[in-house]
Amino acid sequence: MSTDRVVSLSVPAHARAGQWRLHPGHAMTLCPQKTAQLRVRHGRVWVTYAGVEGVAPEAAGDHFLGVGDVLTVPAGARLVMEPLATPGDASPVCFDWHDSALSAAPGRFAREVGAPARDLAAALGQSAQALARLLRGLAGYGDVLLAGRGRVLSPLESLRP
Structure with a gap:
């Protein structure tokens, strides 16, 4: 991962839930206190996490996520992610970050x-x-239903006996 611009967020848990944006050339570090889910809405990201006991070795490490992909991140993990952008692409990656309990x-x-x-x-x-x-x-x-009271008959209606 690029280390020239790294953003490390330390915000309250209630503020972390919801949609986020991460621009190319930046990285973000998240450390969930509860098991959380990362869902990519737009773009692609490179995610790596470690520091969790009892997690299978293949679950931790590097993950490449695209639109619609969901990654469940265990409590206590240290997750770092960075957008995978093509040269010249300045559009941010959009993602949701929720506690697993919210997505049940x-x-x-x-x-x-x-x-x-x-x-x-x-x-x-x-x-x-x-x-x-x-x-x-x-x-x-209404004029037809009122049986012709006070209205002018059409030529076809006047021919009726």
């Missing part, structure tokens, strides 16, 4: 109550829109 699968309540409630709300919204369109359409035919 939704709970039973969210699956069995929350998701159907959101589906029902969407269906009711669509039903209301359909009803409004139906009423607007019927209002446009």
Whole structure:
């Protein structure tokens, strides 16, 4: 890794979660207190981490990640990453950094109550829109539905007995 510009961040845990950007020519060091996940949203990065007991040797070390790749980083590791940019490319790498607990699968309540409630709300919204369109359409035919009271008949309508 290039050592000419190294950025080492020491920020509170709540500020680290979320989307980050890392520009070419810079490196970033992160030391998670809890198991965390790194997800690359844009670009490619070279990541290396070490300093964790009980982690298989092939899990630690160098990793090359691209868009959509996720790396789970154990608590206590020291992770260093740097963008892999082509010459002349100045666009930053965008990535998410979250505690693993935040990225866990939704709970039973969210699956069995929350998701159907959101589906029902969407269906009711669509039903209301359909009803409004139906009423607007019927209002446009009000003159026909009023059986000709006070309106001028078209030539075809006047030919009827």
